[in-house]
Amino acid sequence: MDIADIRREYSRDGLRRNDLKDDPIDQFNLWLQQAIDAGMTDPTAMTVATVDERGQPFQRIVLLKNLDQQGFVFYTNLGSRKAQHIAHNNRVSLHFPWHPLERQVHVTGVAEKLSSVENMKYFLSRPKESQIAAIASKQSSRISARGVLEAKYLELKQKFEKGDVPVPSFWGGYRIKPESIEFWQGGEHRLHDRFLYSSIENQWGIERLAP
Structure with a gap:
């Protein structure tokens, strides 16, 4: 198989200027709802791209947890690699790959830490197992074996079996305040529609x- 020969035609409806809402957040919410209604797997999954102090880009997939006129919100371990990158350079890029709808959305913007109140409100809304996992895993650190992580999780699960899980100080969220948002719709003969x-x-x- 020659991977250079792998291609397909994009045959869904195109995107015209008159189709767009004046506000990109409203347009994003429309497309996100359509992705949800289409039964897509993980419609809120997005790639977060950051850059380290050497200028090396890194990407990873996280879940969008909130969106309003202020920006796009996700949560993470504040000691993780992505958090360290943001501390050095808070300019980031987000990408939503909605392949079944032949759509993509690309966001550039600036990351800001959420308040402790916002962090606590979301943390307490998570399933208890997810709360415990957030404490058990020192994200991005090296571990000798998976068993180490599982043992720590079981230890904490037993510890908090009958009580509330405290919000860890090293866990929190970021809001990406958008400076640009691009909407991409696949088109026939590679004549894609892109609006920035x-x-x-x-x-x-x-x-x-x-295109």
Whole structure:
């Protein structure tokens, strides 16, 4: 098999300027709801790209947990590699790959830490098993074997079996305040439709990009 020969035609409806909402958050919410209604697996999954102090990019997939006019929210261990990168350079990129709908959304923006109140509210809404796992795993650190992680999890599960799990100080969220949001819709003959929203003096401008 020659991977260079793997391709398919994009045959869904195109995207026109008149189809777009004036606000990109409203447009994103529309597409996200359509992805959910289509029964997509993990419609809130997004790639978060950061850059380390040497300029080396890293990517990983996390779940979008909230979205409003202020930005896109996700949670993580504040000692993780991504958190260390953000501490050094808080400019990040998000990517939503909605392949079954032949759509992509790309976001660039600035990451800001959430407040302790926001962190606590979400942490307490999580299943208890997820709360315990957040404490058991020192994200991105090296471990000798999976059994070490499992043993720590079981130890904490027994410890908090009859009580509440405290919100760990090393766990929290980030809000990505968007500066640009691009909507991509696949088109026939590789004539894809791309529209870029850019924030200019707190107002959104819209431009069509060549595919």
